Amino acid sequence: MKNIVLDSGSDTARRNEHRFLVNESVARLALRTSGTYLGLDRDDRPYQWSTTAYLDTYGWNVFRAAEAGKALQLRVREYHRTRPNEILAGGTVYLEMKDDSASTSFKERYEVPTMSLPSYLRGEQKMPRDKNGLVERAERTIADGVRPVVVTQYNRIAYSAPDGSMRITADHNLMYLAIPWVTNDVSSMPCRIGPVIAREPGVIIEVKWFEELPRWADELYSYIRDHMVNERPSKFVVAMRHLLGEKQVGLAT
Amino acid sequence: MNDLAMTPLPGTAKKATSVVVVEDDPASADVLQRRLQANGMKVAVGRDGGQGLALVREIIPDLVLLDVMLPDTDGYDVCLRIKSDGAIAHIPVIFLSARGEVVDKVRGLSCGAADYVTKPWNAAELLARIDAVLLQTRNARPPRLEPMAMRPERTRPMAAVSLRDAARRAAAEKLLAAQFDIAKDGSDAVDLVLVDEGAAPDAGLADAGTAVLVIARGSETPATEFARLDGDLSRHADLLVREMRLVRDMGAAADALITLATSLEAHDRFMMGHSERVAARSVSIAQVLGLDQVAIGTIRLGALLRDVGNAKLPPPIVVKAGELTPHEREAIERHPLLGEELLRHVSPLAPILPIVRWHHERLDGGGYPDHLTAEKIPLEVRIVSVADRFEALLVDRPDRPAVTEQEAVRILQGAVGRGELDPAAVAALAAQVRSAGNPEVEQ
Numbered sequence: 001m002k003n004i005v006l007d008s009g010s011d012t013a014r015r016n017e018h019r020f021l022v023n024e025s026v027a028r029l030a031l032r033t034s035g036t037y038l039g040l041d042r043d044d045r046p047y048q049w050s051t052t053a054y055l056d057t058y059g060w061n062v063f064r065a066a067e068a069g070k071a072l073q074l075r076v077r078e079y080h081r082t083r084p085n086e087i088l089a090g091g092t093v094y095l096e097m098k099d100d101s102a103s104t105s106f107k108e109r110y111e112v113p114t115m116s117l118p119s120y121l122r123g124e125q126k127m128p129r130d131k132n133g134l135v136e137r138a139e140r141t142i143a144d145g146v147r148p149v150v151v152t153q154y155n156r157i158a159y160s161a162p163d164g165s166m167r168i169t170a171d172h173n174l175m176y177l178a179i180p181w182v183t184n185d186v187s188s189m190p191c192r193i194g195p196v197i198a199r200e201p202g203v204i205i206e207v208k209w210f211e212e213l214p215r216w217a218d219e220l221y222s223y224i225r226d227h228m229v230n231e232r233p234s235k236f237v238v239a240m241r242h243l244l245g246e247k248q249v250g251l252a253t
Numbered sequence: 254m255n256d257l258a259m260t261p262l263p264g265t266a267k268k269a270t271s272v273v274v275v276e277d278d279p280a281s282a283d284v285l286q287r288r289l290q291a292n293g294m295k296v297a298v299g300r301d302g303g304q305g306l307a308l309v310r311e312i313i314p315d316l317v318l319l320d321v322m323l324p325d326t327d328g329y330d331v332c333l334r335i336k337s338d339g340a341i342a343h344i345p346v347i348f349l350s351a352r353g354e355v356v357d358k359v360r361g362l363s364c365g366a367a368d369y370v371t372k373p374w375n376a377a378e379l380l381a382r383i384d385a386v387l388l389q390t391r392n393a394r395p396p397r398l399e400p401m402a403m404r405p406e407r408t409r410p411m412a413a414v415s416l417r418d419a420a421r422r423a424a425a426e427k428l429l430a431a432q433f434d435i436a437k438d439g440s441d442a443v444d445l446v447l448v449d450e451g452a453a454p455d456a457g458l459a460d461a462g463t464a465v466l467v468i469a470r471g472s473e474t475p476a477t478e479f480a481r482l483d484g485d486l487s488r489h490a491d492l493l494v495r496e497m498r499l500v501r502d503m504g505a506a507a508d509a510l511i512t513l514a515t516s517l518e519a520h521d522r523f524m525m526g527h528s529e530r531v532a533a534r535s536v537s538i539a540q541v542l543g544l545d546q547v548a549i550g551t552i553r554l555g556a557l558l559r560d561v562g563n564a565k566l567p568p569p570i571v572v573k574a575g576e577l578t579p580h581e582r583e584a585i586e587r588h589p590l591l592g593e594e595l596l597r598h599v600s601p602l603a604p605i606l607p608i609v610r611w612h613h614e615r616l617d618g619g620g621y622p623d624h625l626t627a628e629k630i631p632l633e634v635r636i637v638s639v640a641d642r643f644e645a646l647l648v649d650r651p652d653r654p655a656v657t658e659q660e661a662v663r664i665l666q667g668a669v670g671r672g673e674l675d676p677a678a679v680a681a682l683a684a685q686v687r688s689a690g691n692p693e694v695e696q
Contacts, residue, residue: 024327049363058616058627058672082363083336085543147627149676155360173333173364178680180542182635183628192543195684196337199330243676245666245683 017105020228027203034168038159053148063240073098089190097134121184150239151177166209174200176239198242271295271314275305302326321350336365410444428486464493514561532556534640541681555608562592574651617672635675
């Protein structure tokens with residue numbers, strides 16, 4: 001069996017993370033500027049589809065904690081060239097844990113064989129411990145019983161600094177979808193996704209950095225703030241509010 | 254000219270390819286429309302994304318030609334809306350755009366488009382690409398399920414002998430004559446067709462309810478649907494036809510049970526027609542979730558028969574309008590068990606028993622009769638539970654007035670938040686209500 005190892009997509013330290021909803025023209029300018037200073041991320045093929053299934057307990061513990069600004073998100077991520085209408089159809093997936101507070105985040109992720117995923121969700125298989133304690137926290141949530149509850153899909157373009165110190169991403173065609181998941185068993189896989197519960201009308205720009213923003217990025221950040229439609233909570237929170245019919249509060253316009 | 258009107262070519266007998274063009278520039282749209290019509294296609298033009306999407310949903314065309322830059326949205330968004338709507342997702346989309354960068358093409362194709370053609374387009378190339386896309390789509394289309402034809406009541410079963418050899422045909426007809434009427438040329442669907450090995454029955458003679466018996470050449474009969482031309486033929490054929498009839502009769506028995514279940518509702522003005530509405534709503538939800546035809550059939554029948562156990566309860570309790578006493582509530586909560594008991598011995602109805610027994614269960618374990626928790630409750634049951642609660646909210650009850658569909662969706666979303674109902678089933682319901690023209694539910 002393939003070893004479960006920490007993926008290069010994991011963070012080595014807590015990083016700043018701000019998200020904005022902008023229109024297409026602001027997004028294009030932001031991407032042109034980013035492309036001048038940063039390289040196109042080789043791990044993110046332009047406009048490839050990211051499909052992320054978020055996990056939560058039956059009592060919505062993760063969502064309620066996220067609303068309070070102290071969640072450990074649990075999610076399963078996959079990448080495709082064209083938009084898939086089901087999840088967990090490939091050989092491996094990324095099982096991610098993300099400590100997501102209001103403006104900073106910390107992420108660990110493991111590449112796991114898809115067929116093993118149900119046993120991780122049941123808590124029968126364990127991930128190797130990480131030095132930041134995210135796995136330990138995730139195991140406590142898993143012990144309460146988790147399952148995929150909502151899915152996001154989007155096209156991403158990403159620019160990253162060679163040393164990984166900053167990253168700017170633009171997510172187009174962001175959709176929030178429900179998922180008719182029944183049981184944490186291989187019989188549930190692959191699982192068809194849908195229906196679409198909501199769509200974002202514009203582009204989500206995310207600016208992520210570890211220490212200080214360089215001057216050009218600081219100016220770009222200010223420009224985006226001045227021209228944004230609004231600042232966004234995490235995709236998970238927005239998706240869950242749509243799913244549960246709750247108000248999208250906290251979106252400054 | 255009205256852009257929204259379809260413009261069929263006069264005198265075209267063959268079914269023309271229908272195309273929806275979504276293009277905001279009138280001159281470009283006009284040139285494209287004329288070119289397509291000149292090649293025998295029916296064309297409707299939408300001037301923006303919203304209008305184009307409405308046309309696609311209304312016409313269900315064979316193809317969509319989509320501009321990227323539109324006044325109200327972009328073509329990528331329109332393409333995604335088409336590809337994520339189960340009713341129209343099969344329609345191929347070709348982008349026609351002045352944006353010719355690789356990233357634009359990649360983005361368009363990644364949204365599910367079949368092709369991406371840059372402007373200015375060449376007519377010959379565009380038509381060739383359209384033909385190629387249509388051909389691929391036709392080849393990929395799954396066969397459609399045809400409804401079972403109604404068959405006439407007969408005193409004796411009718412058989413058709415479709416054997417090539419005249420002597421064998423005459424022998425077979427003679428062997429069958431004691432128990433079967435033999436069909437003449439031009440007969441409708443018959444109860445039994447005899448065919449040679451490797452041959453298929455004539456489509457006009459056989460439907461889904463026809464038994465097909467293959468007459469083997471050799472002495473071996475490899476399966477029950479094979480027989481030899483000997484004295485045993487008539488008995489073999491009779492058994493096969495009876496088996497087929499039994500399946501049909503089971504369907505008739507299910508119909509009788511549905512009549513029993515729904516007749517109970519007729520005495521309760523608050524519940525009249527409720528089962529049919531729950532069944533229709535359940536089917537809609539299942540379709541939005543992309544379930545297959547077998548599952549949808551099970552859901553429909555289960556929804557219709559879920560409350561058949563009420564037939565075994567005292568009618569005054571079942572139709573009581575006011576608050577129930579603890580004793581009465583206890584009795585009412587037994588109806589899923591009574592229903593299952595009633596249907597348990599009808600083996601073809603086995604797939605619907607979980608719906609009958611568990612449609613009042615809740616994901617949080619707070620339901621009845623078994624207090625099951627989430628993972629133990631099948632998706633089909635969850636769907637019927639959501640439809641049942643939704644439809645109940647739409648009618649006046651003695652203890653509360655009816656609510657609108659939008660309000661009912663919000664109430665059920667609240668129940669999802671409390672961990673009672675399946676989130677995807679409620680999301681599918683919300684999507685279905687939304688697409689039925691209730692934008693108030695739009696998230």
